[in-house]
Amino acid sequence: MTDITGLTIAALVDGYRAGTLSPVDVTKAYLERIEQENSKVNAFVLVDRDGVTASAAEAEKAYANGSESRPLAGVPLAHKDLYCSKGLRSTAGSRVLENHVPDEDATSIARLKDAGALNLGKLNTHEFAYGPTNENSMFGPCRNPWDTQRFSGGSSGGSGAAVALDLCAGATGSDTGGSIRMPAACCGITGLKPTYGRVSRAGIFPLCWTMDHSGPMTHTAEDAAIMLQAMAGVDERDAATADRSVPDYRAALTGDIKGKRIGVPTRYFFDQAQPDIDSSTRDALNVLEGLGADIVEVDIEHIEHAAGAALALYLGEGTAYHDHGFEENQSLYTDSVRGFLELGNFLLAKDYLHAQRFRTLLGHSMADVLETVDFLVTPGTPLVAQAIGQEMIAIRNVEQTVFASLLRNTEPFDLTGIPALVVPSGFSKDGMPFSLQIAGRPFDEAGILNVGHAYQQATDWHTRRPAP
Amino acid sequence: MSKNRKTIRPETMRAVADEMAGIKLRGDELEARTAVMEALTESIAALRTLPLRDIEPAVVFQPVERGGRKSS
Numbered sequence: 001m002t003d004i005t006g007l008t009i010a011a012l013v014d015g016y017r018a019g020t021l022s023p024v025d026v027t028k029a030y031l032e033r034i035e036q037e038n039s040k041v042n043a044f045v046l047v048d049r050d051g052v053t054a055s056a057a058e059a060e061k062a063y064a065n066g067s068e069s070r071p072l073a074g075v076p077l078a079h080k081d082l083y084c085s086k087g088l089r090s091t092a093g094s095r096v097l098e099n100h101v102p103d104e105d106a107t108s109i110a111r112l113k114d115a116g117a118l119n120l121g122k123l124n125t126h127e128f129a130y131g132p133t134n135e136n137s138m139f140g141p142c143r144n145p146w147d148t149q150r151f152s153g154g155s156s157g158g159s160g161a162a163v164a165l166d167l168c169a170g171a172t173g174s175d176t177g178g179s180i181r182m183p184a185a186c187c188g189i190t191g192l193k194p195t196y197g198r199v200s201r202a203g204i205f206p207l208c209w210t211m212d213h214s215g216p217m218t219h220t221a222e223d224a225a226i227m228l229q230a231m232a233g234v235d236e237r238d239a240a241t242a243d244r245s246v247p248d249y250r251a252a253l254t255g256d257i258k259g260k261r262i263g264v265p266t267r268y269f270f271d272q273a274q275p276d277i278d279s280s281t282r283d284a285l286n287v288l289e290g291l292g293a294d295i296v297e298v299d300i301e302h303i304e305h306a307a308g309a310a311l312a313l314y315l316g317e318g319t320a321y322h323d324h325g326f327e328e329n330q331s332l333y334t335d336s337v338r339g340f341l342e343l344g345n346f347l348l349a350k351d352y353l354h355a356q357r358f359r360t361l362l363g364h365s366m367a368d369v370l371e372t373v374d375f376l377v378t379p380g381t382p383l384v385a386q387a388i389g390q391e392m393i394a395i396r397n398v399e400q401t402v403f404a405s406l407l408r409n410t411e412p413f414d415l416t417g418i419p420a421l422v423v424p425s426g427f428s429k430d431g432m433p434f435s436l437q438i439a440g441r442p443f444d445e446a447g448i449l450n451v452g453h454a455y456q457q458a459t460d461w462h463t464r465r466p467a468p
Numbered sequence: 469m470s471k472n473r474k475t476i477r478p479e480t481m482r483a484v485a486d487e488m489a490g491i492k493l494r495g496d497e498l499e500a501r502t503a504v505m506e507a508l509t510e511s512i513a514a515l516r517t518l519p520l521r522d523i524e525p526a527v528v529f530q531p532v533e534r535g536g537r538k539s540s
Contacts, residue, residue: 236537237537338491357518357525358515
């Protein structure tokens with residue numbers, strides 16, 4: 001029998017409803033697995049053993065008396081430490097917030113609890129989400145479960161590593177330049193960045209107000225749909241949330257993508273990809289074509305300026321957010337994050353606003369392309385996870401920073417706010433995960449989840465697990 | 469290509485890192501980080517050359533309304 005910690009969220013809920021699984025037993029199995037495996041990767045930074053055990057007992061009782069029908073009842077999740085958790089230390093991975101215990105949950109956590117989810121604890125993050133590797137954290141680096149000498153990707157690295165290693169059934173992440181999709185890509189799991197405004201940012205420490213997104217990290221697109229259903233919707237605590245209806249995401253997973261037009265923007269997204277990532281992405285496109293999709297090459301005008309614009313936004317907004325109290329607290333930040341916060345002091349206001357104007361320009365470019373195709377498909381990241389501490393990498397004879405390479409393919413969809421999903425799509429010769437990124441029109445999370453689901457019905461990459 | 473910007477020199481980088489952030493850079497680190505910083509700064513400055521004349525920033529002001537949604 002499959003270890004119960006290896007089951008999907010969908011399978012857990014089915015098992016609870018059929019009476020073949022027990023929330024108490026499942027929770028106990030996760031706690032034991034965290035005890036055995038977490039030290040290898042440093043994903044969990046807080047385990048709420050007593051709280052989750054009590055909640056699991058309540059869920060079990062509710063299922064037993066037939067009163068439990070909530071979609072995530074009894075499912076053990078965990079949350080990025082950037083999210084505020086009522087009564088639990090929530091640090092954003094920074095000594096600045098070393099003793100911070102919020103008195104209110106982030107909206108996403110509150111909504112997942114309302115849907116019946118259990119909370120195993122808090123997950124490692126790059127300090128204040130200001131970096132793509134999760135090397136910088138007051139708790140130490142989060143390690144990649146496929147090779148613990150390598151980084152997990154970040155900033156939601158604890159979420160990526162914990163899901164990949166079956167330490168929780170699913171996790172929350174946040175994504176400003178790719179911080180859900182990069183660790184999902186590096187750790188071989190599924191990660192969804194919804195449309196800007198689809199999911200509330202309330203109660204999540206900001207990195208960059210105008211680009212911060214909240215979303216689920218899971219093994220499958222189906223599980224991401226289940227979590228998104230609970231997280232999505234307008235929130236009075238977040239003025240950026242969209243007041244529009246939330247569709248039934250799981251019902252949209254037909255697996256039928258016949259006749260759907262998939263655009264492949266080879267310029268920029270493939271130009272600087274490691275050659276084996278390029279070829280694995282083309283293999284994945286062949287799978288989608290075999291499922292009936294039409295594959296067409298497209299070009300996104302001005303895309304080459306995405307990194308500069310995103311950097312201006314991080315620098316401007318990040319430094320503004322941390323300005324309050326920075327003088328007193330600056331020694332508490334890691335050198336890397338403190339350096340970026342200092343650098344933001346030298347950004348000109350006009351360059352910040354040019355970056356915000358560029359987002360509109362790029363948005364028009366993407367909207368033009370998405371009038372001719374239904375979806376865009378690219379490699380999730382242009383490189384696999386690298387060694388912890390490695391700063392530079394040469395790809396196709398171009399020397400570049402690991403930081404910039406990691407962000408290259410994900411940032412454009414934070415700038416434009418359109419939804420993007422990463423799913424596992426293979427492995428390198430040395431056993432590191434590859435990933436496929438699927439982006440779509442604003443608020444078409446159902447569409448991209450269905451493409452991911454169709455791909456996962458035809459492949460088994462999402463079922464692979466790191467060796468213990 | 470980009471307007472109104474001076475190239476970052478290693479001595480500028482050393483002063484900014486040390487005096488502003490208290491970060492001491494060795495000679496080899498200084499050269500490498502100056503190159504990275506120059507590329508980053510150039511990428512931001514390059515936005516000034518784009519066709520943005522008739523384009524507004526992607527930020528919309530919302531008048532404060534009691535009882536409405538807020539960003540906390």
